[in-house]
Amino acid sequence: xxxxxxxxxxxxxxxHVGGARTALFNWLFAxxxxxxxxxxxxxxDEKRNTAEANQVIFDGxxxxxxxxxxxxxxxxxxxxxxxxxxxxxxxxxxxxxxxxGHVYEDEGAIRFRSPRKMVVVEDMVCGRIEFDMSNPATHxxxxxxxxxxxxxxxxxxxxxxxxxxxxxxxxxxxxxxNTPKHIELYNALGATxxxxxxxxxxxxxxxxxxxxxxxxxxxxxxxDLGYTPEAVINYLCLLGWSPGENRERLDVAExxxxxxxxxxxxxxxxxxxxxxxxxxxxxxxxxxxxxxxxLAKPFVDKAxxxxxxxxxxxPALAIxxxxxxxxxxxxxxxxxxxxxxxxxxxEAVEKSLKKPGAAxxxxxxxxxxxxxxxxxxxxxxTTLKATATTLGIKTGEMVHPARVALSGxxxxxxxxxxxxxxxKDRTLARLERAKSLAAE
RNA sequence: GACCCUAUCGUCCAGCGGUUAGGACACCGCCCUUUCACGGCGGUAACACGGGUUCGAAUCCCGUUAGGGUCGCCA
Numbered sequence: 001x002x003x004x005x006x007x008x009x010x011x012x013x014x015x016h017v018g019g020a021r022t023a024l025f026n027w028l029f030a031x032x033x034x035x036x037x038x039x040x041x042x043x044x045d046e047k048r049n050t051a052e053a054n055q056v057i058f059d060g061x062x063x064x065x066x067x068x069x070x071x072x073x074x075x076x077x078x079x080x081x082x083x084x085x086x087x088x089x090x091x092x093x094x095x096x097x098x099x100x101g102h103v104y105e106d107e108g109a110i111r112f113r114s115p116r117k118m119v120v121v122e123d124m125v126c127g128r129i130e131f132d133m134s135n136p137a138t139h140x141x142x143x144x145x146x147x148x149x150x151x152x153x154x155x156x157x158x159x160x161x162x163x164x165x166x167x168x169x170x171x172x173x174x175x176x177x178n179t180p181k182h183i184e185l186y187n188a189l190g191a192t193x194x195x196x197x198x199x200x201x202x203x204x205x206x207x208x209x210x211x212x213x214x215x216x217x218x219x220x221x222x223x224d225l226g227y228t229p230e231a232v233i234n235y236l237c238l239l240g241w242s243p244g245e246n247r248e249r250l251d252v253a254e255x256x257x258x259x260x261x262x263x264x265x266x267x268x269x270x271x272x273x274x275x276x277x278x279x280x281x282x283x284x285x286x287x288x289x290x291x292x293x294x295l296a297k298p299f300v301d302k303a304x305x306x307x308x309x310x311x312x313x314x315p316a317l318a319i320x321x322x323x324x325x326x327x328x329x330x331x332x333x334x335x336x337x338x339x340x341x342x343x344x345x346x347e348a349v350e351k352s353l354k355k356p357g358a359a360x361x362x363x364x365x366x367x368x369x370x371x372x373x374x375x376x377x378x379x380x381x382t383t384l385k386a387t388a389t390t391l392g393i394k395t396g397e398m399v400h401p402a403r404v405a406l407s408g409x410x411x412x413x414x415x416x417x418x419x420x421x422x423x424k425d426r427t428l429a430r431l432e433r434a435k436s437l438a439a440e
Numbered sequence: 441g442a443c444c445c446u447a448u449c450g451u452c453c454a455g456c457g458g459u460u461a462g463g464a465c466a467c468c469g470c471c472c473u474u475u476c477a478c479g480g481c482g483g484u485a486a487c488a489c490g491g492g493u494u495c496g497a498a499u500c501c502c503g504u505u506a507g508g509g510u511c512g513c514c515a
Contacts, residue, residue: 009515138441152515269453
């Protein structure tokens with residue numbers, strides 16, 4: 001039997017990190033077992049259903065690299081993959097329930113009559129759980145269709161999972177208590193329930209369910225701020241799951257190989273942006289320059305950095321890659337390399353250039369650099385340090401004014417690498433120009 | 441309220457009857473260093489509580505407490 005899993009979001013215009021993690025676990029499980037991953041849009045609530053809201057889901061999943069085999073945009077043997085287009089399917093299954101005497105009308109709505117028995121859930125994550133469904137007061141018959149003919153989640157969700165031949169349903173723990181009801185529905189429809197796996201929830205710093213208002217609760221947040229998909233995937237999978245051996249940084253290929261439902265724990269997890277941030281830096285550090293360029297270039301383009309050709313952009317990105325944490329910081333970090341009209345940070349100028357003797361140091365450095373023939377970071381470093389020694393000052397006392405003079409900022413890529421990329425002419429010109437700003 | 445799930449450093453995860461309770465983020469020192477970052481070394485910091493079972497419990501059982509979830513004509 002081929003494994004088939006799904007992600008079934010409702011289009012709210014927002015891809016929640018919890019939803020993204022659910023999608024990730026389903027995707028991992030399917031990929032690990034050579035199965036199929038299906039995307040189904042649960043848009044029975046027509047108010048929320050807009051093209052933009054659908055697009056947010058596609059964009060988020062695509063960005064994360066979670067590809068689906070069947071879905072609204074891809075088609076497949078069990079479509080359509082939007083619930084709003086599946087009315088005939090639901091009518092058909094309702095007829096089955098009616099024929100079996102499983103439903104009744106109540107004020108125009110249709111309810112499912114519970115068999116009122118004990119239901120056992122054999123959960124892949126939680127283990128065996130028994131639910132006593134015998135008391136109608138505590139487990140009322142669920143509505144499956146509204147008087148206006150629209151369908152209720154529980155019913156269409158189960159029908160679609162049957163029709164789409166899903167074998168494993170991995171979802172948030174908030175559905176655990178709904179599962180016995182779903183199983184009753186499977187039974188009444190004459191279908192075998194899939195295997196269920198309920199994963200713990202993601203909480204905010206207050207320990208409450210992560211909501212829209214919480215920073216970092218939307219995948220768009222990570223996309224906009226310049227997180228890498230590899231870091232977000234990595235962080236998300238570490239929330240509630242562990243590959244063992246205290247592994248932290250993992251790439252998707254490793255995760256696909258190591259992932260298993262057995263090592264998912266049962267505790268809700270609090271989302272920690274700090275660790276995700278750290279992981280992002282780790283991934284940027286470890287990735288190839290090609291990948292970094294691919295990820296960073298859109299941010300550079302958006303900021304309108306006039307770098308000219310990509311060949312000119314490459315060295316700039318190369319010197320920034322070891323240090324940058326957010327892709328969205330890249331434009332600020334490289335902008336000064338592509339214009340003579342770069343901003344001089346007032347605080348940095350005050351701290352490094354307005355020091356007595358700064359002008360003389362820049363002058364000395366300028367003279368020393370003018371004689372350098374091998375314009376490479378190693379010899380530039382040697383030259384700068386020798387100049388500092390000659391003047392009887394510490395290296396740092398030369399480095400700081402130089403950095404501010406050349407880039408206008410006190411933070412950025414490594415100084416010598418940056419000077420190398422800048423080139424001799426521009427370096428000398430900027431040192432000259434900065435002398436007028438510097439204290440005598 | 442009923443039912444279900446959960447309970448190890450501030451946070452994420454190891455541990456699955458015998459450990460000086462381990463790693464990571466964050467935090468604090470020190471080192472390296474041109475700032476930031478990276479890297480290295482070290483530090484603070486946890487088994488919710490009470491009963492059992494056992495020669496021996498973070499690990500197994502029960503209770504209490506706390507947190508989360510479900511009980512919709514939301515999904």
